[in-house]
Amino acid sequence: MSRSFTPKVVTANDLRLGDVVYLTQSGKWSRLHGEAHLFTDEDSANAALASAAAQSLVVVGAYLADAKAGPHGPEPVHFRELFRTRGPSNYAHGKQADLAAAQKVA
Amino acid sequence: MYSYSDFDEGFVRTRVAQFAGQVARRLDGSLTEEEFRPLRLMNGLYLQLHAYMLRVAIPYGTLSPRQMRQLAMIADTYDKGYGHFTTRQNIQFNWPKLPDVPAILGALADVEMHAIQTSGNCVRNVTADHFAGAAADEIEDPRPYAELLRQWSMDHPEFQFLPRKFKIAITGSPHDRAVTRAHDIGLRMVRNSAGESGFEVIVGGGLGRTPMLGHVVRQFLPIADLLPYVEAVLSVYNTLGRRDNKYKARIKITVHETGAAEITRMVEERFVETRAQFGGADQALLADIRAAFAPPAFRNADTAAYDAAYRTDGAFRAWADTNLSAHRVDGYAIVTVSLKAHGDTPGDATGAQMRVLADLAETYGHSDLRISHEQNVILPHVHKSDLPAVYAALKAAGLATANIGLLSDIIACPGMDYCSLATARSIPVAQELALHFKALDLEHDIGPIKLKISGCINACGHHHVGHIGILGLDRAGVENYQITLGGDGSETAAIGEKIGPGFAYDEVTPAIERLLRAYLELRLEAGESFINAYRRLGPAPFKAALYGTGDHLDAA
Numbered sequence: 001m002s003r004s005f006t007p008k009v010v011t012a013n014d015l016r017l018g019d020v021v022y023l024t025q026s027g028k029w030s031r032l033h034g035e036a037h038l039f040t041d042e043d044s045a046n047a048a049l050a051s052a053a054a055q056s057l058v059v060v061g062a063y064l065a066d067a068k069a070g071p072h073g074p075e076p077v078h079f080r081e082l083f084r085t086r087g088p089s090n091y092a093h094g095k096q097a098d099l100a101a102a103q104k105v106a
Numbered sequence: 107m108y109s110y111s112d113f114d115e116g117f118v119r120t121r122v123a124q125f126a127g128q129v130a131r132r133l134d135g136s137l138t139e140e141e142f143r144p145l146r147l148m149n150g151l152y153l154q155l156h157a158y159m160l161r162v163a164i165p166y167g168t169l170s171p172r173q174m175r176q177l178a179m180i181a182d183t184y185d186k187g188y189g190h191f192t193t194r195q196n197i198q199f200n201w202p203k204l205p206d207v208p209a210i211l212g213a214l215a216d217v218e219m220h221a222i223q224t225s226g227n228c229v230r231n232v233t234a235d236h237f238a239g240a241a242a243d244e245i246e247d248p249r250p251y252a253e254l255l256r257q258w259s260m261d262h263p264e265f266q267f268l269p270r271k272f273k274i275a276i277t278g279s280p281h282d283r284a285v286t287r288a289h290d291i292g293l294r295m296v297r298n299s300a301g302e303s304g305f306e307v308i309v310g311g312g313l314g315r316t317p318m319l320g321h322v323v324r325q326f327l328p329i330a331d332l333l334p335y336v337e338a339v340l341s342v343y344n345t346l347g348r349r350d351n352k353y354k355a356r357i358k359i360t361v362h363e364t365g366a367a368e369i370t371r372m373v374e375e376r377f378v379e380t381r382a383q384f385g386g387a388d389q390a391l392l393a394d395i396r397a398a399f400a401p402p403a404f405r406n407a408d409t410a411a412y413d414a415a416y417r418t419d420g421a422f423r424a425w426a427d428t429n430l431s432a433h434r435v436d437g438y439a440i441v442t443v444s445l446k447a448h449g450d451t452p453g454d455a456t457g458a459q460m461r462v463l464a465d466l467a468e469t470y471g472h473s474d475l476r477i478s479h480e481q482n483v484i485l486p487h488v489h490k491s492d493l494p495a496v497y498a499a500l501k502a503a504g505l506a507t508a509n510i511g512l513l514s515d516i517i518a519c520p521g522m523d524y525c526s527l528a529t530a531r532s533i534p535v536a537q538e539l540a541l542h543f544k545a546l547d548l549e550h551d552i553g554p555i556k557l558k559i560s561g562c563i564n565a566c567g568h569h570h571v572g573h574i575g576i577l578g579l580d581r582a583g584v585e586n587y588q589i590t591l592g593g594d595g596s597e598t599a600a601i602g603e604k605i606g607p608g609f610a611y612d613e614v615t616p617a618i619e620r621l622l623r624a625y626l627e628l629r630l631e632a633g634e635s636f637i638n639a640y641r642r643l644g645p646a647p648f649k650a651a652l653y654g655t656g657d658h659l660d661a662a
Contacts, residue, residue: 016133016204018157057135061153078583080522087156088523090451090533093186093201094156
């Protein structure tokens with residue numbers, strides 16, 4: 001029996017902006033963790049990581065991060081990844097501000 | 107202050123142009139990230155948690171008003187309106203965009219600044235006592251020697267690929283405000299029996315994973331021998347240093363494994379060779395550099411305006427009591443401007459605040475500004491009669507917090523709010539502690555104390571040398587904070603002792619409150635500081651208070 005695999009998302013930083021991005025099912029990059037594709041087997045996760053790493057004109061530092069299924073898409077497991085979904089805790093900067101601004105426009 | 111020579115100017119401009127080309131080639135795919143990464147790190151550009159981070163050197167912590175205004179411009183134009191001053195007398199911009207970085211480096215070059223050697227296994231920014239040239243207890247201004255070391259180490263071909271990074275700190279005062287014992291090389295100015303000034307040379311100090319205090323390898327080094335001796339130290343380290351294991355690669359491990367006596371012997375042996383290679387050009391250069399650090403034209407005026415404000419204005423008096431230090435010239439004071447307003451991020455200044463500081467330095471401070479390793483800004487030369495006006499301007503800019511040397515004057519590294527190496531957050535821990543003790547109104551009762559927080563084992567927050575040190579770790583996927591007590595970064599340097607198991611994020615502030623309430627009960631009198639009480643009593647009563655395991659008075 002194969003050892004159990006913790007589901008993963010592929011995450012990286014945008015090459016130009018540095019912002020945290022996640023690989024979606026369509027192979028595009030999203031700013032939102034909930035839009036990430038959740039890989040539930042090791043082979044497909046590794047294959048996705050390899051193809052993500054090859055997109056070196058778009059992203060930098062791609063890696064696999066543990067995640068779990070949630071009502072609004074994948075959710076981070078570790079606190080570091082949770083912080084990456086929103087930005088720093090001392091200022092409303094980064095994703096949390098960008099997302100709030102986007103919601104205001106919508 | 108020192109102004110760039112044509113050589114400095116040409117070197118920095120060339121590097122900016124090179125890096126602009128490298129960024130363009132990374133963006134068009136000519137360079138892979140693997141190829142680009144060492145190039146961007148050589149220019150101080152890191153990739154952090156949420157964005158890139160640009161680390162800019164502030165050599166020996168000295169800034170002119172013009173430079174400070176340019177940092178403000180960069181913060182407002184290319185970042186989010188602020189900058190973060192660090193324990194290595196650097197400033198970090200947390201949100202630069204990669205395509206903008208060449209323009210930022212160009213703007214820095216316009217004011218004789220750069221980000222070169224703020225990363226990598228080379229000699230990093232040489233740090234100095236932030237009261238240099240002003241301190242009442244100073245033997246000599248150490249900054250000409252720091253500048254000489256900066257020029258010597260910049261792009262030094264032999265020392266660009268050391269086993270690991272290398273940090274030099276220098277002080278000209280017996281009271282060590284530069285943490286010299288915790289640096290790869292620490293230089294303390296001393297006088298010999300003939301009354302000549304020279305350096306005590308300390309090698310092999312460092313914090314991080316394996317904290318160690320440095321060893322004195324030379325009691326007295328004549329000034330003229332500074333560069334050949336430092337070069338001998340680097341040369342021995344470059345040969346012996348462990349390149350097989352990153353965690354054993356710093357010179358502190360080399361000294362520990364080889365033995366201080368043997369390292370001293372090897373350095374002295376190598377020094378015979380290096381000294382013969384220096385033909386005196388360094389001393390001619392030093393003479394020029396010295397002229398650039400001539401003291402300002404101090405004025406002689408009465409201090410009546412200061413005396414009156416001190417008598418009548420309680421808020422001014424409270425600020426003066428904590429934020430002023432003795433100046434070597436009568437009628438002057440050293441002003442430490444706190445970047446630790448309760449609840450704010452330690453070390454952060456907005457662009458607007460930077461401009462206020464630049465204006466104050468220009469108007470009242472002989473155009474001199476310093477950044478301290480304790481993440482504050484110093485106006486080193488202010489005539490006392492100008493202090494009421496300086497205080498009023500600082501207050502209007504949110505910069506008049508009267509807490510220097512008190513509990514809320516916390517060193518905190520960026521931690522997991524920014525740093526990709528961090529294992530836990532530091533900033534919100536500092537914010538909560540400052541707000542909590544302000545609400546309790548206990549800071550002034552507690553008195554002088556050094557509280558320092560790091561968000562990982564690398565110890566950028568100097569927690570090992572805090573009277574109270576807090577180290578944030580990841581314990582099985584949860585933030586956990588280990589507390590050390592009894593550390594000291596001054597001339598009586600000591601590494602703090604780990605007291606026991608760590609605390610959860612929300613347990614830290616209550617634990618520190620228990621600890622400090624115990625101290626208030628245990629101290630002999632109000633004048634016995636926390637560190638002195640700790641040294642007198644040892645860890646037991648403080649441990650009992652920290653863990654609430656019993657009566658700390660019994661333990662005492």
